Amino acid sequence: MxxxxxxxxxxxxxxxxxxxxxxWQALALGLGIVAVHAAGQxxxxx
Amino acid sequence: xxxxxxxxxxxxxxxxxxxxxLLSHLVAGxxxxxxxxxxxxxxxxxxxxxxxxxDAAEPGVxxxxxxxxxxxVLLGAAVVVEEFLAAGPTVLGLVVATVAGxxxxxxLIARGLFRLDGTTPSLxxxxxxxxxxxxxxxxxxxxxxxxxxxxxxAATVLLFDAVTLVAFPVAGEWLGLTGRQFGVxxxxxxxxxxxxxxxxxxxxxxxxxxxxxxxxxxxxxxGGVAVAYSLAYTARSATDPGVRRLWAEFPKFxxxxxxxxxxxxxxxxxxxxxxxxxRVSDALFTLAFVGLGLSIRLREMREVGGAAVGAVLxxxxxxxxxxxxxxxxxx
Numbered sequence: 512m513x514x515x516x517x518x519x520x521x522x523x524x525x526x527x528x529x530x531x532x533x534x535w536q537a538l539a540l541g542l543g544i545v546a547v548h549a550a551g552q553x554x555x556x557x
Numbered sequence: 558x559x560x561x562x563x564x565x566x567x568x569x570x571x572x573x574x575x576x577x578x579l580l581s582h583l584v585a586g587x588x589x590x591x592x593x594x595x596x597x598x599x600x601x602x603x604x605x606x607x608x609x610x611x612d613a614a615e616p617g618v619x620x621x622x623x624x625x626x627x628x629x630v631l632l633g634a635a636v637v638v639e640e641f642l643a644a645g646p647t648v649l650g651l652v653v654a655t656v657a658g659x660x661x662x663x664x665l666i667a668r669g670l671f672r673l674d675g676t677t678p679s680l681x682x683x684x685x686x687x688x689x690x691x692x693x694x695x696x697x698x699x700x701x702x703x704x705x706x707x708x709x710x711a712a713t714v715l716l717f718d719a720v721t722l723v724a725f726p727v728a729g730e731w732l733g734l735t736g737r738q739f740g741v742x743x744x745x746x747x748x749x750x751x752x753x754x755x756x757x758x759x760x761x762x763x764x765x766x767x768x769x770x771x772x773x774x775x776x777x778x779x780g781g782v783a784v785a786y787s788l789a790y791t792a793r794s795a796t797d798p799g800v801r802r803l804w805a806e807f808p809k810f811x812x813x814x815x816x817x818x819x820x821x822x823x824x825x826x827x828x829x830x831x832x833x834x835x836r837v838s839d840a841l842f843t844l845a846f847v848g849l850g851l852s853i854r855l856r857e858m859r860e861v862g863g864a865a866v867g868a869v870l871x872x873x874x875x876x877x878x879x880x881x882x883x884x885x886x887x888x
Binding site: 524534549 | 559560563622623626627629630631633634807808809810811812813814816817820825826827829830833834837
């Protein structure tokens with residue numbers, strides 16, 4: 512989940528995520544949360 | 558191995574952070590005027606220094622910095638861009654002056670007054686002037702410092718993180734500073750990002766935002782300071798071009814903070830959506846601050862050397878006094 516796990520796990524998604532610098536992980540998570548809120552707003556939740 | 562299997566080692570630690578965060582909200586809800594974020598740090602310190610963090614929980618607890626940085630990215634949703642742009646040049650000037658002046662002052666005090674030698678003064682100067690432990694590690698890497706020198710400087714910075722986390726909010730209250738004044742003061746004077754944000758929010762939400770934004774501006778100078786140090790120490794990293802070093806040390810989550818601030822101020826999201834993003838940011842901060850408290854080991858702090866503590870203390874007193882005068886005069 513954090514960027515210090517360098518060995519392959521067999522899952523491309525996990526490997527790509529763990530290879531990311533923590534700053535990029537935070538950026539991706541933050542923008543993901545904002546995107547979820549935008550989608551929720553479009554769906555009439557907010 | 559799938560996503561679920563990869564996440565499994567992190568679950569005990571995440572559960573520990575979640576229980577700590579829940580407890581912080583319950584305690585803060587029961588006592589008038591108590592901030593959940595402050596209680597979260599206290600809960601972490603209490604658990605970390607009594608029962609300790611179980612080995613099984615270590616991987617999950619280590620995610621606290623990711624939570625802190627994601628919380629900061631989302632804090633962009635609460636920022637009123639016009640207000641920050643108006644005060645921006647003043648705050649930016651203060652940040653550059655305190656980082657540049659602070660590094661020179663710390664080098665002078667550590668080498669001249671306290672007779673520290675080698676790369677230790679530079680590690681202490683970077684930790685105290687830019688962004689705490691991450692600056693110590695980054696500059697240590699640039700200068701090829703010994704592992705023991707990095708550990709020593711990092712422990713000194715952590716000691717001051719713990720002390721200033723308590724002292725700054727008390728001083729801010731006593732001095733009667735406004736939220737903006739206190740936030741900028743803490744943002745330019747304190748060391749690591751987590752304690753700066755925690756101290757800011759302990760004062761008020763407005764101070765928390767200003768403290769975080771000011772601290773982010775300071776953190777973004779790490780790359781420039783790393784390049785300056787590598788040149789000052791006989792261009793040891795000549796094979797590593799300056800721009801690459803600048804980018805390598807640049808805190809990438811800062812771009813996310815700016816992007817979220819731009820989205821929030823564009824009017825794309827409704828007030829209810831922005832409020833919900835703010836709640837997610839608060840929750841991430843609470844989790845991160847429990848982790849921050851867990852990482853503060855009071856016993857390890859007694860082993861920090863007297864000369865290093867003296868040098869950093871003099872530096873902190875001078876910088877924070879000058880910064881206090883500046884924020885009172887300018888903001």
